[in-house]
Amino acid sequence: MIKIPVSHLVPGMVLARAIIEPDHHRVLLTAGQVLDEYYIKRIKDKGIPAVYVKDALGIEVPEGAVSGETMQEASRVLSHTFKSLLSTRRLNLKAVRTQVDNIIDELLKNQNLAIGLEDIRDYDSYTYQHSVSVCILSLVIGIRKEYNREKLRNLGIGAILHDIGKITVPQKILNKCGPLDEFEWEIIKKHPWEGFNILRNSGEVSLLSAHVALQHHEHISGSGYPQGLRGDKIHEFARITAVADIFDALVSDRPYRMGYANREALEILYRESGHKISREYLDLLAEHIIPYPVGTLVVLSTGDIAVIAGQNENNFSKPRVKILLDNNRRKYDTIREVDLSRFDTIYIKKALNNDEAVQILTQYALKEILWKENIGY
Numbered sequence: 001m002i003k004i005p006v007s008h009l010v011p012g013m014v015l016a017r018a019i020i021e022p023d024h025h026r027v028l029l030t031a032g033q034v035l036d037e038y039y040i041k042r043i044k045d046k047g048i049p050a051v052y053v054k055d056a057l058g059i060e061v062p063e064g065a066v067s068g069e070t071m072q073e074a075s076r077v078l079s080h081t082f083k084s085l086l087s088t089r090r091l092n093l094k095a096v097r098t099q100v101d102n103i104i105d106e107l108l109k110n111q112n113l114a115i116g117l118e119d120i121r122d123y124d125s126y127t128y129q130h131s132v133s134v135c136i137l138s139l140v141i142g143i144r145k146e147y148n149r150e151k152l153r154n155l156g157i158g159a160i161l162h163d164i165g166k167i168t169v170p171q172k173i174l175n176k177c178g179p180l181d182e183f184e185w186e187i188i189k190k191h192p193w194e195g196f197n198i199l200r201n202s203g204e205v206s207l208l209s210a211h212v213a214l215q216h217h218e219h220i221s222g223s224g225y226p227q228g229l230r231g232d233k234i235h236e237f238a239r240i241t242a243v244a245d246i247f248d249a250l251v252s253d254r255p256y257r258m259g260y261a262n263r264e265a266l267e268i269l270y271r272e273s274g275h276k277i278s279r280e281y282l283d284l285l286a287e288h289i290i291p292y293p294v295g296t297l298v299v300l301s302t303g304d305i306a307v308i309a310g311q312n313e314n315n316f317s318k319p320r321v322k323i324l325l326d327n328n329r330r331k332y333d334t335i336r337e338v339d340l341s342r343f344d345t346i347y348i349k350k351a352l353n354n355d356e357a358v359q360i361l362t363q364y365a366l367k368e369i370l371w372k373e374n375i376g377y
Helices: 037-045 068-088 093-109 126-144 149-160 164-168 182-188 191-201 207-215 236-251 262-272 279-286 354-372
Strands: 002-005 019-021 026-029 050-053 297-300 305-310 320-325 331-339 348-351
Touching: 002 354, 026 037, 068 093, 068 126, 068 164, 093 126, 093 149, 126 149, 126 236, 126 279, 149 207, 149 236, 164 191, 191 207, 207 236, 236 262, 236 279, 262 279, 297 320, 297 354, 320 354
Parallel strands: none
Antiparallel strands: 002 050, 019 026, 297 305, 297 348, 305 320, 320 331
């Protein structure tokens, strides 16, 4: 399966993953659905930026550190919790705690903890999926810090509820694609205090967890908000969550742009480390981020274009690849799979930019259609 923007979908392509309707948490289209013009229009109308489709490459995205089922349920529960809070002014922390415990259980059972990000993301409401992803990434750092179970739970609850204060922000501001004006920015800057007050007034959330909502936009340099705290004055849970929050925001697909590649996002974060975010916690997270997830198109040192087909757990920089094009962008007659860990002189030079990668991958999705129609390629 390969991920392509909805702008490149054509009738005949086949969904490789079900699409969950944003905000309603129900299946919009099932895996195996053959797309036609009507379905493509529905996908676009829902504001879904990209989907997984079947291809002629035989690429299979592996199960991640946390299962898709666990993530989807956590997102659904979080959505229900936020909406219930708006109507009843009561926070159902028990349901949230259960989801955090489920995530912790899966992470502790997974000895590898390799995060590709394609494996912890589904087509769901950005707000809730982002919060679940931030929870997972924060807990990975907490596990590396050897936190005990109670400390992991407090970190996880704070991370998954870090943006709860945004329920007080008008949707037109949250969903605005262009830059915010001064008035809108002032409203946005109030959400950490709003979130902190919601969590503390619930009577169930620990002060440690509540401080994540309050302080996750503080910067190490003191240039953040809402209090302008500096360095160690920012609670460690908030410093951890800030790293996870920014990383996930960068790699997430949005209606107005495709997400950054993992490696690009890490490079951006390292430029901000020591100023906005903690270098210590960034280093811990970076050790578990796969730089080139399965399905990524890369340029090899030979000049060939290849797609990542699988990972080598002991060396993420030397994955298994399928070589597609030569250095003149001509297709090879036969697609060869190569394990880069077996070659000292062949390595990945860079990932292709989104536009070029999409153009190439779309050809292999179209090739799958033609094969199915038995008209050759």
